[in-house]
Amino acid sequence: MSVRLFLRDTSTVFSREFVPVLREPLGLLFTMGQPLLFLFLFGPLLAGTQSFEGQESPWQWFVPGILIMMCLSGPMMAGYSLLVELIGGSMERLLVTPLNRTAMLVGRTMKEFVILLAQAALIIALAVPLGFRPHLPGVLTGLAILVVFGIGLGSLSFVLAIASSPSGNLFYGVTQLVLFPLILLSGVLLPMDFGPAWLQAAAALNPVTHIVEAERALFSGRFADTSVLYGMLWACVVAATGLAMGTRAMRRGI
Amino acid sequence: MIHARGLTRRFKVGKGGVDAVRGLDIDVEAGQLVAFLGPNGAGKSTSLRMLTSLLPPTSGTATVAGRDVVSDPAGVRARIGYVGQKNSAGENFRVRDELVTQARCYGLRRADARRRADEVLALLDLEALATRKPGTLSGGQRRRLDIALGLIHRPGLLFLDEPSTGLDPQSRANIWEHILRLREEHGTTLFLTTHYLEEADTMAERVVIIDHGRIIADGTAEQLKGELAGDRVTVTVHDEPEAARAAEVAERIAGSDADTVERRTVRLRVPRAGRALPEYLRYLEALGVKVATAETARPTLDDVFLALTGRSLRESDESRRTAPHDA
Ligand SMILES: Nc1ncnc2c1ncn2[C@@H]1O[C@H](COP(=O)(O)OP(=O)(O)OP(=O)(O)O)[C@@H](O)[C@H]1O
Ligand SMILES: [Mg+2]
Numbered sequence: 001m002s003v004r005l006f007l008r009d010t011s012t013v014f015s016r017e018f019v020p021v022l023r024e025p026l027g028l029l030f031t032m033g034q035p036l037l038f039l040f041l042f043g044p045l046l047a048g049t050q051s052f053e054g055q056e057s058p059w060q061w062f063v064p065g066i067l068i069m070m071c072l073s074g075p076m077m078a079g080y081s082l083l084v085e086l087i088g089g090s091m092e093r094l095l096v097t098p099l100n101r102t103a104m105l106v107g108r109t110m111k112e113f114v115i116l117l118a119q120a121a122l123i124i125a126l127a128v129p130l131g132f133r134p135h136l137p138g139v140l141t142g143l144a145i146l147v148v149f150g151i152g153l154g155s156l157s158f159v160l161a162i163a164s165s166p167s168g169n170l171f172y173g174v175t176q177l178v179l180f181p182l183i184l185l186s187g188v189l190l191p192m193d194f195g196p197a198w199l200q201a202a203a204a205l206n207p208v209t210h211i212v213e214a215e216r217a218l219f220s221g222r223f224a225d226t227s228v229l230y231g232m233l234w235a236c237v238v239a240a241t242g243l244a245m246g247t248r249a250m251r252r253g254i
Numbered sequence: 255m256i257h258a259r260g261l262t263r264r265f266k267v268g269k270g271g272v273d274a275v276r277g278l279d280i281d282v283e284a285g286q287l288v289a290f291l292g293p294n295g296a297g298k299s300t301s302l303r304m305l306t307s308l309l310p311p312t313s314g315t316a317t318v319a320g321r322d323v324v325s326d327p328a329g330v331r332a333r334i335g336y337v338g339q340k341n342s343a344g345e346n347f348r349v350r351d352e353l354v355t356q357a358r359c360y361g362l363r364r365a366d367a368r369r370r371a372d373e374v375l376a377l378l379d380l381e382a383l384a385t386r387k388p389g390t391l392s393g394g395q396r397r398r399l400d401i402a403l404g405l406i407h408r409p410g411l412l413f414l415d416e417p418s419t420g421l422d423p424q425s426r427a428n429i430w431e432h433i434l435r436l437r438e439e440h441g442t443t444l445f446l447t448t449h450y451l452e453e454a455d456t457m458a459e460r461v462v463i464i465d466h467g468r469i470i471a472d473g474t475a476e477q478l479k480g481e482l483a484g485d486r487v488t489v490t491v492h493d494e495p496e497a498a499r500a501a502e503v504a505e506r507i508a509g510s511d512a513d514t515v516e517r518r519t520v521r522l523r524v525p526r527a528g529r530a531l532p533e534y535l536r537y538l539e540a541l542g543v544k545v546a547t548a549e550t551a552r553p554t555l556d557d558v559f560l561a562l563t564g565r566s567l568r569e570s571d572e573s574r575r576t577a578p579h580d581a
Contacts, residue, residue: 008361016347020351023348088340088341089340089341089342092342093400094359096338097356097360
């Protein structure tokens with residue numbers, strides 16, 4: 001019964017967020033811009049360097065990285081849109097309705113994820129002619145991990161947005177300070193293997209690193225790789241933390 | 255409909271704190287229209303946010319629409335409507351889409367939600383704006399949209415936080431028309447805040463005045479004015495010595511106080527001017543003081559506030575926002 005209500009509320013929030021995308025699909029193209037630039041302008045540079053650990057193609061290595069980058073910036077945008085609604089009165093109006101609080105978080109991140117999946121499909125499709133060879137069950141599992149991870153990140157970004165309102169300064173500061181190191185320290189863009197030991201140690205503490213490695217293993221079909229297990233674990237930890245903190249923040253009042 | 259006891263709310267600000275609401279006791283019966291009146295920062299919005307379950311109280315209890323705000327916030331939410339001080343519609347969304355969303359938040363099926371959205375669009379004369387985004391609406395139109403969002407589930411109790419602030423007189427009158435119609439046609443209990451004295455005076459059957467987080471007066475506008483402020487009697491005479499004598503004799507009138515003399519004018523406050531003025535004029539005639547003009551005035555709620563706090567609501571109003579908050 002309450003699961004049904006939860007799903008109903010999630011779909012209410014999801015459709016609220018998604019309808020504007022359908023009404024103005026052109027906006028979708030703009031959000032696609034950055035990953036496409038990376039694919040076409042940065043990818044060939046990587047492909048030119050022959051320093052990959054015996055893999056078939058650097059694309060195999062790079063495409064999951066682009067997806068992770070999108071997965072990091074999508075939830076950040078979700079937090080930003082929430083912040084705007086918190087500063088205005090529309091969030092307060094939704095909070096006065098009986099809408100399930102967790103559904104408010106999940107519905108919003110789901111929207112980011114439908115967009116992310118559409119973008120992922122496009123990136124993968126475009127990368128195939130360049131030499132990327134996706135392993136279909138692996139890709140699907142990888143995307144599932146990304147969804148879990150992204151829901152957690154989205155919720156954390158909501159918590160940050162709630163903590164930052166009404167000024168929002170904290171939000172802009174933290175996303176700038178955290179997001180970039182997180183990306184750089186995860187080996188999304190360049191392999192960490194050639195970095196100094198301290199950098200590698202820092203990378204090992206970064207959850208994103210484990211997700212990236214899991215995605216790379218899965219996209220090449222290496223299900224048995226231990227990194228897959230670690231990636232899954234980290235995704236679940238981030239999702240559980242995010243949802244718990246997010247729901248608590250919502251309950252405590254804004 | 256509303257029963258609150260000892261509601262308080264403290265906000266942490268830096269190392270110290272702000273006591274926004276300090277011990278609110280209030281009972282509102284079904285069908286009443288209550289105006290919550292107070293200056294900037296008095297604690298009106300904070301009180302409303304506690305009563306609508308948005309903000310947990312620091313201490314105290316409240317039952318709203320039969321449900322406890324702390325232990326059963328969901329029960330409260332399902333039974334009330336709330337129009338906040340800021341604009342309720344999201345900037346990215348079309349007017350009708352937001353109304354449909356709002357209806358679905360209250361559990362209506364998609365088709366029912368659409369039907370209900372069209373109903374409230376018609377009810378608040380918003381049909382022509384259905385596909386616009388809030389950013390393109392005028393202040394009055396936005397406020398009507400806010401009210402439409404608050405009404406979507408036909409709540410029996412509606413909270414409105416400054417529904418008419420920042421609007422021109424015509425839009426204000428229009429908003430009030432909608433609010434009063436709601437009450438006539440559906441018997442909705444209305445609890446609203448305002449800092450427009452005239453609105454509280456003419457529209458509400460009960461006025462609750464709040465200052466520094468405490469209720470300082472509660473009653474009908476007539477009661478408050480009669481008990482706390484009293485009528486004003488103004489008499490002018492021909493020269494200043496006579497004015498002084500006129501002021502002296504004013505003390506004989508039962509219940510009069512605070513008479514002021516300003517050159518040839520004497521002002522006094524009395525419980526009932528209609529009774530006091532003839533009496534006063536008789537005293538003056540007996541003294542041989544010739545009266546040039548005599549006037550009486552009914553008190554305003556501002557006089558009530560002044561009598562209670564020594565400050566004028568209007569003054570504290572002037573220094574408050576000059577721009578409407580939907581800017
Ligand atoms: N989130 C908050 N954090 C800190 N202080 C707050 C917060 N919200 C309100 N306050 C303080 O509590 C007091 C009461 O604020 P409130 O918004 O309830 O006033 P109000 O009567 O609605 O005023 P207005 O007429 O300007 O809307 C003010 O001193 C305000 O600064
Ligand atoms: Mg207020």
